[in-house]
Amino acid sequence: MLKRKILIVMVIIGTWIAGCSINESEDILTPGGRVALPEELSAGESTVFNSTSKAFDTPASWVTGELSALFLEGDALYDNPRVSDGNPVNGGLGPVYAGYSCASCHNDAGRTKSTLFTDGGTGQYGFSSFLTFIRTPNGQNHKNYGRVLHDQAVYGSEPEGKVRATYTEEHYSFPDGETYSLITPHYEIYDWYADSIPVEQLEMSVRTPLRHVGMGLMLAVDKDEIKELASIQYPEYGISGEINWITERNTKQIGLSGHKAQHADLTVELGFLSDMGVTNDRYPHEVSEGQSQVTGEYGIQITTKEMAAVDFYMHALGVPARRAVQNETVQKGEDLFYQAKCHLCHTPTLHTQKEGVKLLDGTNLPWLGGQTIHPYSDYLLHDMGPELGDDYSQFNASGDEWRTTPLWGIGLQEVVNGHSHFLHDGRARNFTEAIMWHGGEGDVSRQLFSKMTQEERETLIMFLRSL
Amino acid sequence: MKKLILFSAIAALLFNACSDDDTPGDETYGNDYDFSAIIADYVDYTVVPTYADMKDKSALMLGATEDFLASGSQDDINLACEYWKQTRQPWECSEAFLFGPAANQSLDPLLDSWPLDQAQLDQVLASNQTIDAAYVKDALGAVLRGFHTIEYLLFRDGQARVATDVSDREKEYLVAVTEVLRDDCLNLWALWAGVEEGTAEAALAEELELELGTPYAEILKNAGNAGSIYLSxxxxxxxxxxxxxxxxxxxxxxxxxxxxxxxxxxxxxxxxxxxxxxxxxxxxxxxxxxxxxxxxxxxxxxxxxxxxxxxxxxxxxxxxxxxxxxxxxxxxxxxxxxxxxxxxxxxxxxxxxxxxxxxxxxxxxxxxxxx
The missing domain is CATH 1.20.1420.20 (M75 peptidase, HXXE motif)
Known part of the structure; x- marks a missing residue:
């Protein structure tokens, strides 16, 4: 409200002082009332000035009035646990599940710290916050199981299995002598509730939750710009991005969300069903249907209106402003980011389509349209080499291919979620390790980063922390 | 204040309207005032004492539930209810600082998950399952523990339950789930304050295999310095x-x-x-x-x-x-x-x-x- 008043005054004065070509009506003000610098505006009108633990969980400034109420409703549905059927509110959990609320895995709209990192997944009722995809080598569901291993169950049912991680550590040195180490995870599923699946019959991919930063803007992105990026190749660096063309709701579309860009929406309906066991209008049958422990029809356990509120909430989350943009180290780090060619996949700037984006229920969000955004991603697939591969293809994405992770907000993950585990299964424990895991199309950047001095590497990481 | 900002904005425009040079002088997104004392005293005199009180009261509540398990007396359940309220008080007095360990270690949902999964709890109570703290912690999820589960076992209609209405299975669950809450309260306090070697808290933290790391008190006080997760x-x-x-x-x-x-x-x-x-x-x-x-x-x-x-x-x-x-x-x-x-x-x-x-x-x- 305050901002609007100031904008109006500015426009009036701007018009009043003849001859000036200022364009103040576009200005966005910080909480302290100054005009934000362009470098700070990660997501145009959806930028929020918040570098705290709530940085990912703050509504964009255009969320006012009735939209605020809808945002709060979606936020509560995202945060509050589902409980089993037979309870008066928030029912529908299970019988088997992977998470008990969206926030159980996406704490504060980020990435919950996993017990896999601390004790291999054995403590605290084995709640991992990860999703483990399983299937046969032919891409089919195993008998008695679905696409995801549900490692939790309500009382009276058995978890489908439990995931255990062990890590082996190897030590390395940069050319200048600084040392680092990488840990390689080894995953094992045990305590199968039905027949154990032998390793040779099992394709699996273990994945950390994504940060829910800039999800609405990602869906609003100008698809022609993505196609254009996909058409550009950098043979000198071995880089060529590829669109994951997916088919969803019988429509061929550009995949944008998910570690392999395997989805074209924010998977609210799929998440409620597949992750929590909460049936809904798009997926009315229990995820564990066909299992002996599913004893009947459960009906629809979350309303379409409630899912729309969650969908809106996720679209309306603001993106944290960049910090310390005029700090010399950060600026030097930005130069080094370009020198290491990181920007060829972690594309700094994209634009959203003029019309904004439509929610699942058809409501259009014009505020997400016509924005200049800085996701640091091309949302394309890149071959990251066999070290990171999971042999788990999805649509066009092969086992070694992954979607470029958007870096906006990454500098705040540790503030929000208390850990700095990165990459699709969190195996990198900090920025350096994440960069040093880049193989395949990322190998050139890894080499260039390696050859920098320790100070330069730290400077580049300071830039990442400003995102 | 709104007026002041409006005035500043207008003034800035009047003086700089035709200039490109209307960006601020500040180098970073921040404020160069030294907030060290404010942050340190906030941690030492507000956050840590609040969590310390909750830790201490939760231990008293556990003692009272154990007494109630042994005696089944109305006095003991009344006392357990009183300690529930006394433990609840510092928790609610901590909700202006639900950042750090309460959030990023998921202790908020584990302590104060809502709603309670009464339907599941009733099934557990009706079963032959051995109930102890390890079972509640490691076999049951977040919705069968915490303040609201204990509340359900202790209270009805705003009053302590009639002691003779409480079944033996409920009493067992009450003690187990209160022990888990006591452990979570200890964990939350220790994650902020750290534990001093040789203390009873240190011994319990070791027994529970708590992974404490750098105390959050230090992380917050160290904000803006090299090594802190807070840039400023x-x-x-x-x-x-x-x-x-x-x-x-x-x-x-x-x-x-x-x-x-x-x-x-x-x-x-x-x-x-x-x-x-x-x-x-x-x-x-x-x-x-x-x-x-x-x-x-x-x-x-x-x-x-x-x-x-x-x-x-x-x-x-x-x-x-x-x-x-x-x-x-x-x-x-x-x-x-x-x-x-x-x-x-x-x-x-x-x-x-x-x-x-x-x-x-x-x-x-x-x-x-x-x-």
Whole structure:
């Protein structure tokens, strides 16, 4: 409200002082009332000035009035646990599940710290916050199981299995002598509730939750710009991005969300069903249907209106402003980011389509349209080499291919979620390790980063922390 | 303050309207005031004492539930109920600082998960399953533990249950789940404060295999220095400020507003103890403690109020007034909240008063700190 008043005054004065070509009506003000610098505006009108633990969980400034109420409703549905059927509110959990609320895995709209990192997944009722995809080598569901291993169950049912991680550590040195180490995870599923699946019959991919930063803007992105990026190749660096063309709701579309860009929406309906066991209008049958422990029809356990509120909430989350943009180290780090060619996949700037984006229920969000955004991603697939591969293809994405992770907000993950585990299964424990895991199309950047001095590497990481 | 900002914006435009040079002089997104003392005293005199009190009270509650298991007496369940309220008090007084370990170690959902999964709990109670703390912690999920599970076992209709109505299985579950809560309270306190070797807390932390790492107290105090996860002190202060407006927003627009707008008593958080009005007031006390420093009458030290007073003494007086108005307006809703959802006058007055606290922090206090 305050901002609007100031904008109006500015426009009036701007018009009043003849001859000036200022364009103040576009200005966005910080909480302290100054005009934000362009470098700070990660997501145009959806930028929020918040570098705290709530940085990912703050509504964009255009969320006012009735939209605020809808945002709060979606936020509560995202945060509050589902409980089993037979309870008066928030029912529908299970019988088997992977998470008990969206926030159980996406704490504060980020990435919950996993017990896999601390004790291999054995403590605290084995709640991992990860999703483990399983299937046969032919891409089919195993008998008695679905696409995801549900490692939790309500009382009276058995978890489908439990995931255990062990890590082996190897030590390395940069050319200048600084040392680092990488840990390689080894995953094992045990305590199968039905027949154990032998390793040779099992394709699996273990994945950390994504940060829910800039999800609405990602869906609003100008698809022609993505196609254009996909058409550009950098043979000198071995880089060529590829669109994951997916088919969803019988429509061929550009995949944008998910570690392999395997989805074209924010998977609210799929998440409620597949992750929590909460049936809904798009997926009315229990995820564990066909299992002996599913004893009947459960009906629809979350309303379409409630899912729309969650969908809106996720679209309306603001993106944290960049910090310390005029700090010399950060600026030097930005130069080094370009020198290491990181920007060829972690594309700094994209634009959203003029019309904004439509929610699942058809409501259009014009505020997400016509924005200049800085996701640091091309949302394309890149071959990251066999070290990171999971042999788990999805649509066009092969086992070694992954979607470029958007870096906006990454500098705040540790503030929000208390850990700095990165990459699709969190195996990198900090920025350096994440960069040093880049193989395949990322190998050139890894080499260039390696050859920098320790100070330069730290400077580049300071830039990442400003995102 | 709004007027002041408007004036500044106008003045800036008048003087710089035709110039490109209207960017600020500040090099970073922050404030170069030295907030070290305010952050340190906030941690040492507000956050840590609040969690220490919760840890101590939860141990007393565990003792009382064990006594009740042994005796089955009305006096013992009454005492357990009293300690539930006494443990609940520091927890609600901590809700203005739900950042750090409470959030990133998922202790908030483990301690205060809502709603309770009563249907599952009833099945566990009806089974032959051996119930102990390890079973509750490692075999059952987040929705079968925490304050609301204990509340269900101890209270009915705002009163301690009739002792003879409580089954043996319920008593076993009560002791087990209270032990888990005691452990979680210890964990939360230790994650902030760290444990001193040789103390009883250190021994228990070791027995529970708690992974404590760098105490969050140090992380927050170290904000802006190399090695801290907070790039600037302003970020740490902003945690405190947004924690304040965040809980005010939640009390006004969710905890009070949701059941009032739906008329559904099941949306009132404490179904069995009817403790909601006390909880809400303690949430606002959490704001007061964060702003004025201290906890429960203890030392206050340097605090946000000092800084605000220095910048704008009238605003400081206004903020203090709005905080006490909010506490009073909640106290003015007739007890119990669940039976007064349609008391529009009192309920709206409370929501307005609490929203005014959120607004003054977001719109007037925060701009004094954040560039």
């Amino acid at each position: 002190q302003t970020d740490a202060v902003d945690e405190i400020l947004l924690g304040i407006s965040g809980i005010a927003d939640e009390v006004a627009n969710a905890k009070i507003a949701d059941p009032v707008s739906s008329g559904d008593v099941l949306e009132v958080e404490s179904w069995f103890s009817w403790n909601s009005l006390t909880d809400f007031q303690n949430n606002i006390k959490s704001i007061e403690n964060s702003y004025l420093g201290g906890y429960d009458g203890g030392t206050s030290g340097a605090c946000l109020s000092d800084y605000v007073k220095e910048k704008d003494a009238e605003l400081d007086i206004k903020v203090k007034g709005l905080i006490s108005d909010a506490i009073n307006a909640i106290a003015d809703i007739p007890y119990p909240f669940r039976n007064n959802l349609n008391n529009e006058e009192k309920v709206n007055a409370a929501m307005d008063a609490v929203n005014a606290v959120a607004a003054v922090f977001d719109d007037e206090v925060r701009p004094l700190f954040i560039d």
